Amino acid sequence: xxxxxxxxxxxxxxxxxxxxxxxxxxxxxxxxxxxxxxxxxxxxxxxxxxxxxxxxxxxxxxxxxxxxxxxxxxxxxxxxxxxxxxxxxxxxxxxxxxxxxxxxxxxxxxxxxxxxxxxxxxxxxxxxxxxxx
Amino acid sequence: xxxxxxxxxxxxxxxxxxxxxxxxxxxxxxxxxxxxxxxxxxxxxxxxxxxxxxxxxxxxxxxxxxxxxxxxxxxxxxxxxxxxxxxxxxxxxxxxxxxxxxxxxxxxxxxxxxxxxxxxxxxxxxxxxxxxx
DNA sequence: ATCATGTGTTAGATTTTCTAACATGGTTTT
DNA sequence: AAAACCATGTTAGAAAATCTAACACATGAT
Numbered sequence: 001x002x003x004x005x006x007x008x009x010x011x012x013x014x015x016x017x018x019x020x021x022x023x024x025x026x027x028x029x030x031x032x033x034x035x036x037x038x039x040x041x042x043x044x045x046x047x048x049x050x051x052x053x054x055x056x057x058x059x060x061x062x063x064x065x066x067x068x069x070x071x072x073x074x075x076x077x078x079x080x081x082x083x084x085x086x087x088x089x090x091x092x093x094x095x096x097x098x099x100x101x102x103x104x105x106x107x108x109x110x111x112x113x114x115x116x117x118x119x120x121x122x123x124x125x126x127x128x129x130x131x132x133x
Numbered sequence: 134x135x136x137x138x139x140x141x142x143x144x145x146x147x148x149x150x151x152x153x154x155x156x157x158x159x160x161x162x163x164x165x166x167x168x169x170x171x172x173x174x175x176x177x178x179x180x181x182x183x184x185x186x187x188x189x190x191x192x193x194x195x196x197x198x199x200x201x202x203x204x205x206x207x208x209x210x211x212x213x214x215x216x217x218x219x220x221x222x223x224x225x226x227x228x229x230x231x232x233x234x235x236x237x238x239x240x241x242x243x244x245x246x247x248x249x250x251x252x253x254x255x256x257x258x259x260x261x262x263x264x265x266x
Numbered sequence: 267a268t269c270a271t272g273t274g275t276t277a278g279a280t281t282t283t284c285t286a287a288c289a290t291g292g293t294t295t296t
Numbered sequence: 297a298a299a300a301c302c303a304t305g306t307t308a309g310a311a312a313a314t315c316t317a318a319c320a321c322a323t324g325a326t
Contacts, residue, residue, distance in 0.1 A: 016314080025274080027272090028272080045280075047315075070272085071271080149282070178311075178312045180284075203303085
């Protein structure tokens, strides 16, 4: 159920590693946190610790910045996407129970198209996937 | 080809994170490095940076330690396993080119059984897999 | 022309990690 | 039994990484 998400949201990386992975400066990363685009965990000693989810999100943010969107816009976009993702996941779960495989495939395809219409970066899984497995 | 391995061997984690993930002390981790059971990368400032491969290896080491095996023994075991893994991978590659899918499945099953006979922990992928995806 | 935004830069404090050394409780070896 | 060895704990001092806060600056909006 939530096992996967717990893992992907496990705080693991210090800001230095995240800088390399995302090619953002520490200043930028902290600024985005200040504007609540991300909420990295903290160590006992107050150092930031980022999860894979955080990093995916930062890569998305970078992408949106490159598209000229400002903090407020990005915040909204990320919010909407989150909601969409939730809805879609719920639907998928319902679908799994109620639909045949064939119908399910169809539904997912539709959702993917719909998502593609709205955002450049995918809903499913952030770009971090290129770093692992 | 080697893309996957590059990713899994990408130096990402500082020792603090590795301590939590493996439940080993810094002293232990450094000691194992001293005895060349692992070779973590270093930052420009000489801090250790561990990869997923390193962490998998540390979990294996921990397991072997728990079984009462000493440094020398562990070193040899890890070496042998590495070689085995290489051989198996080479065979698998050759197999992919030469065999039908059916034959390939058979070969892999055999190899898995063979591996299981020798080591408790699997050859394929370390325990870290439980943290991601 | 002024203001707001996003980022750069700097300073001083704090946390984390580093190496090296010594301490210690179990095992072997003598 | 004493000595030596092994894996780990602990400590000290130095160096690196990160933190917050402040000020600087270029660009685009009002």
